[in-house]
Amino acid sequence: MNSRQTLRPQSARPAYLAVLWTMLRNSLVRDMSFRSNFLIESITSLAWMMMNLGFYLLVFKFTRELAPGWGKYEFFAFLATTMLINSVVQAFFMPNAEEFSEMIRTGNLDFALLKPIDAQFLISLQRVNWSSLSNFFVAIALLAYSVWKMTTRETAPLPLHPWMLMAYPLYVACGVAILYSLMISLAATSIWLGRNQSLYDFWFYITNFSRYPMEIYEGQVGTPLRLFFTFIIPVMVVVNVPARVISQPLIGGAGRDVALGPGLDQQFLLGFALLATAGSLGAARWVFQRALTSYRSASS
C-alpha cells in the first residue's frame, strides 16, 4: 500500500511543462543541424510574404480603401495579423497535424497512446518548425510600421489606448486557438478516412476566408458566407477581431458597425471571439477523443 502511494503522484501528473520544453528544444536542435535548409526555408516563406505584400501595394495604388474603415495601413495591420497568426500555427501545429495523419496510417500512433501523458498534447506539439517563425518577426515589424503610420497621420489619427495593446495579444492567441482546433479536428478525421492527403488543400480553402476584412462579404452570397464562417466555422473571427482591436478605434472613438446585422457591433464581436475560442477548443477535444475511440492500429 505504501508503495502505491509513493508511485501515484508520479504517474498521475506528468510534467507537462518539462515535456514541452524538451520538445521545443529538440526541434530547435534538429532544425539547427540543417542550418542552410533552415535559412532557405526562412527566406522562402519571407519571399511569399513579400509577394503578397506587393500585390496589396498594387491594389492600393488604385483605391484608397478596401472597405469602409479599411484604408491602406488598417489593411496592412490586418495583413500583419494574418501573418502573425499563420506563422505561429505553421510553426507549432502544421507539422504535427501532418505527422498525425501519417501516424494513423502507419500505426505509429500506438506509441503516442501508450505514453503516460495526454495524447492530444503530445501529438499537437511534438515537433516545432522554427523556421516558420521568421515571418513572425517580419509581421511584428509590419504591424509596428502600420500602427505608427495610423497614429501619426494628419487626418483622423488612430488614438492608441494601452488596452488595445493588451487585448491584441489575447485575441491573436484566440485566433491561433481557433485555427489549431480546426486543424487538429481535420487531422483527426484521417482516423475515419484512413488517409487525409488533401488536409493541406482543405485547410487552405477554409482559412482563405479569414484573409480579408469581413465587411467585404456582402450581398446574396456574401452575407450567408460571412455568417457561416463567423458562427458555424468561426474562421472569420480569427484575424478580424485582433486586427480590429489594433486598427479601429473602439473606446473613445465611434466604433464602426461590423455589418453583422442590427445590434451586432464591435463589443459583441469581442465577446463572441472569446466564446468561439472556448467552443472551438471544446469541439476539437471532442472530435479528437471520438476519433481515438475508432482507432484501430494499423500494425499487426
Add this chain to the structure above:
Amino acid sequence: MPAPILSAPSLPAPIVPTSWSASWTIFRIALEERLTYRGDFALGTLMRFLPIVTQIFLWHAVFTAVSTPVTGIAKTVAGYTYEEMVAYYLLTMLGRAFSSMPGLSSGIARLIRTGEIKKFLIQPVDLLWFTFLSRVAHKTAYYSVAAGPFALVFFLCRGYFPPLPSAATLLLFTLTLLLGFLLGYFMEVSLGLIGFWWLEISSLIFVYTLLNFFLSGHMFPLDMLGPEWQWLVQFIPLQYLAYFPAAVFLGKITGAALAWGIACELIWIVALVGLSRWLFHRGVIRYSGFGG
C-alpha cells in the same frame, strides 16, 4: 575490359525517333493511369475555384470603394470593369489549366538524381518525347474530368462575361491556350534538365513558381503594373501562361499587338525547344550512370 555502360561517344544522338505505335502505347497507359482517380480529380478541380470566390469579393469591395457614391457609376481599375475583372480571373484558371505543369521539372530532376534516367538512355525511347506524351495524356485526362466543374462554374458566372467574341477571336484564344501548353511544357523541362548539373533544383523551382505567380498574370491582370514594370513583363515569356489568353478573350489585345504577341510566343517556344534539346544533349554527355 568492361566498357563503361554509358560513355557518351558510344551513345547515339539522344533524339531517337519513337515509333508511332510505341507513342500510342505510352499515351494510352499514361491516360489510364491518370483516370484511375477521377472522382478525387473532379472534386479537387471544383475546390480549386474556391479561392476565386474570395478574390471576387475582394475586387467587389475595391470596385465599390472606387465608384462614385452618388451616381454609383462604376469606375475601371487598370481598364477593367468589375465584370471584366471577374471574367479575367476565371479565364486565367482556364489558361493555367493548359500551361501549368505540376511536378514536371521536379520529376525530371528526380529521374536524373536517382539514376532512373538510365532506362531512357539505353532504350530506344526519347525522354523528352516520352514525358511530352505523358503530359499530353495527363492533360487529356484532366480536361475530360475537369470539363464538368469548369462548365458549371463558367455557367454560374456567365453574367460576368462580355458577349461571346467573334469566331476568329475564339480561334486565336484556343491557339494561345495550346501555345501556352507548349511554352509551359518546354520551360519546365528546361528547368528540370538543369538537374544534370545541380542535382537538387528545388530552390530554382521555387524562384520560378514565385515569378510565375506574380508575372504570369495569375494573381492580377498585368495591366495593373506600371510602365516601370511593363518592360519586364514584355521581356520574359511568363505572361503567355495566364495573362495573354485571358486578355485575348476579353479583347484587350487585338490587331497588330495580338499578331506580335503570338509571334513572340512562337519564337519563345522554338527557342525553348532548342534549349531543352541542347541541355539534354549536354547533360547526357556529362552524366555518368553506375550500377543496375
